[in-house]
Amino acid sequence: MKRIARHLLEAEKVVWKMGELEDEKVIIEVWVDSDWAKGEERKSTSGGIMTVGGVAVKHWSRSQRTRALSVGEAEYAAMVSGAAEGLGLQTLMKELGWETEAVVKTDSSTAKAVASRRGLGKLRHVEVRMLWIQDAVKRERIKVKKVGGDRNLADHLTKEKSLAEYKDLLKEVGGWVVTRSGK
DSSP states (O other): OHHHHHHHHTEEEEEEOOOOOOSSEEEEEEEEEEOOSBTTTTBOEEEEEEEETTEEEEEEEEEOSSOOSSHHHHHHHHHHHHHHHHHHHHHHHHHTTOEEEEEEEESOHHHHHHHTSSSOTTOOSOOGGGTHHHHHHHTTSSEEEEOOGGGOTTGGGTSOOOHHHHHHHHHHTTEEEEETTOO
């Protein structure tokens, strides 16, 4: 993450371009990712970026509360966190009169599989409080889709990226970096 921070120090600003929402149904996409047991404390990091109509409206990168004992558990925890964020925005937009659909996108087959079934399966250390997403998927309150690891827009929130990679990811969600040198 230090490499990203150094690059962003060169940035004068990050610019976001938002358009008008014209569709009858607005798609809320929540891209989630995690690293597994990085750093001295061996806690995983959850990262996510939420878009409305393809433009980023929120992002986060935070340590998970408990230590995940596998990559799958860490990715599932990131998905649960992202789904909660997406459903929160969906509720707000519904109260404002928008018809929405919430979709969580992950590069983890394990997390998608756990969210799409009932019970823990082979995962033994996931807290029961994290199983609510299974019901939300079953009732179609939220959808879960698999994306390739190289196409996951939340990847930069959990892994070190070069400035060029960061700029490419920003373009995907309506943003770009303006550096002090004007490049």
